[in-house]
Amino acid sequence: MFxxxxxxxxxxxxxxxxxxxxxxxxxxxxxxxxxxxxxLDWVPxxxxxxxxxxxxxxxASEIQIGVKASDYYTYICLxxxxxxxxxxxxxxxxxxxxxxxxxxxxxxxxxxxxYGASMIAEAEAHRNGCTxxxxxxxxxxxxxxxxxxxxxxVITESGELVTPDLNGRILAGITRDSLLKLADSxxxxxxxxxxxxxxxxxxxxSGRITEALACGTAAVVSPVxxxxxxxxxxxxxxxxxxxxxxxxxxxxxGIQFGTEPDSHDWMRRVG
Numbered sequence: 711m712f713x714x715x716x717x718x719x720x721x722x723x724x725x726x727x728x729x730x731x732x733x734x735x736x737x738x739x740x741x742x743x744x745x746x747x748x749x750l751d752w753v754p755x756x757x758x759x760x761x762x763x764x765x766x767x768x769x770a771s772e773i774q775i776g777v778k779a780s781d782y783y784t785y786i787c788l789x790x791x792x793x794x795x796x797x798x799x800x801x802x803x804x805x806x807x808x809x810x811x812x813x814x815x816x817x818x819x820x821x822x823x824x825y826g827a828s829m830i831a832e833a834e835a836h837r838n839g840c841t842x843x844x845x846x847x848x849x850x851x852x853x854x855x856x857x858x859x860x861x862x863x864v865i866t867e868s869g870e871l872v873t874p875d876l877n878g879r880i881l882a883g884i885t886r887d888s889l890l891k892l893a894d895s896x897x898x899x900x901x902x903x904x905x906x907x908x909x910x911x912x913x914x915x916s917g918r919i920t921e922a923l924a925c926g927t928a929a930v931v932s933p934v935x936x937x938x939x940x941x942x943x944x945x946x947x948x949x950x951x952x953x954x955x956x957x958x959x960x961x962x963x964g965i966q967f968g969t970e971p972d973s974h975d976w977m978r979r980v981g
Contacts, residue, residue, distance in 0.1 A: 711980055713888070761791070799951050800935065802842055809851075840938055862934075866919055871954075892961055930959060
């Protein structure tokens with residue numbers, strides 16, 4: 711399993727934001743471990759990029775219709791074999807209308823409402839020939855936040871791996887954190903800071919931004935080759951996945967599949 715302690719901490723943080731009880735770390739890890747043990751036959755071999763995807767979740771299960779925090783909750787963890795979530799490079803749509811989160815909202819929590827609010831923008835993206843949405847801040851629509859249900863990063867010609875800082879509206883992705891820690895070994899300087907949409911567009915146009923990528927538990931590392939909106943249609947680099955993006959993806963998946971050294975002690979053996 712990949713970084714279960716970090717996943718447990720994020721689950722607890724999200725639960726607290728939703729006024730739900732925190733599941734103790736040891737209970738979380740025990741539950742996901744048992745799901746893997748019960749489904750060992752479904753764990754793919756290292757060849758290819760299939761995986762056993764785990765989805766722990768919790769919901770209120772008290773019999774009442776009032777608008778209040780529940781006194782009873784049900785916790786479930788599902789395990790399912792999956793193929794790569796985005797097998798092809800991504801083109802992201804900048805919606806002129808919809809937003810994912812706002813200051814003081816639930817943007818940094820992994821909760822169902824965030825996904826529900828994103829569906830209409832995702833449909834808009836598909837109508838415009840794009841894979842997913844590039845979310846901008848809701849207040850000014852001038853700052854880059856996330857890519858669909860993923861964190862968003864760019865690589866600059868000066869060797870920086872830049873991603874928007876955790877401002878309370880962005881999910882603290884575990885894959886994001888992992889890539890920032892792997893950056894040095896690929897000659898990249900990890901940088902967390904606000905990323906203006908105007909800077910992104912200018913950087914892609916001028917060539918100062920050479921690669922873009924999105925990352926998440928399901929998406930792993932997905933190259934971004936285009937950015938579109940009603941006003942722009944930008945191609946990142948030469949329109950193919952960037953070399954550093956592919957290096958980072960190969961390094962991370964190599965750790966996950968046991969073909970690369972786990973120098974950060976991220977993996978937990980099961981079985």
